[in-house]
Amino acid sequence: MLIIALLLWGVPASAREILVVVSQRATMYEQALKGFRASCPADIRVVVLADYADPDLGRVIREERPRLTVTIGDGALQAVRRAHQKPGIALMTLGLRNQDATQSGISGVGLFAPPEEYLASFRRLGVKRIGVIYDPSRTGWYVKQARAQARQYGVELVLREAVNPRQTINLLTQFRGNVDGLWLLPDASTLTMESLEAFFLFSQAHSVPVVSFTSNHLRLGALLVVEADPVEMGKQGGEMAQQILKGGRSDLATRTPRKVSVRVNEAVARRLGFHSELSATLVK
Secondary structure, eight states: OHHHHHHHHOOOSSOOSEEEEESSOOHHHHHHHHHHHHHOOSOEEEEEGGGSSSOOHHHHHHHHOOSEEEEESHHHHHHHHHTTOOOSEEESOTTOOSSOHHHHSOEEEOSOOOHHHHHHHHHHHTOOEEEEEEOHHHHHHHHHHHHHHHGGGTOEEEEEEOSSHHHHHHHHGGGTTTOSEEEOOOOTTTOOHHHHHHHHHHHHHHTOOEEESOGGGTTTTOSEEEEEOHHHHHHHHHHHHHHHHTTOOSSOOOBOOSOEEEEEOHHHHHHHTOOTTHHHHHOO
């Protein structure tokens, strides 16, 4: 086992500045890594977990002896934690909350775009009552922020709490006639392929637009998405890493993405009766 590990990973002659652990080879992760490298020209070793059947990550970290460990993706964050290591910075993961790193145990850039980005889009759409299903233990902190800002955007959040996808599907029926828009949050308790299908079937049946957080949902029937820019997220993470390597505080607060993009599904816009200039109105 030791020989195999040495062949796979190698033994560095000296401590590495940064070890970047990536969940898998995916476009958004590669973009985040590109942004990270662009803003942090340090000595970096990258390990992609999906490239190995059973990587001994604890051994890798002990051998590399990095000054800082960075994770990209939920799988990478979980793997580093299982190896009983504390990542310095986490990117592209739902495991981050917009709170102090001293509370969450890690710092980095979260996947959640600021609530006002969504609320402004709903206002431009003319949507007043927004249905949101969420797990308080996962996204309650984010919903609290959104509720505090909703009134100034002239919208009302119609909230329902769920702890699993089946409960989410059942709660959708309570929105019938009570909302004129749906807001999907990146909440692992409420979103699966089955519950996503239920959201979009509800949208079609009741002519209610869905606003989401990932462009992957456009092809499923979302009207628009507010999506964080992965390259810019990587740059933010790189800047934080530079600060730590230069002797700055390692308990930096979690940050929200500083750049987002709005994309519109024109076919859905036409079906729901939105005007043809919708993209020009919404897209920045």
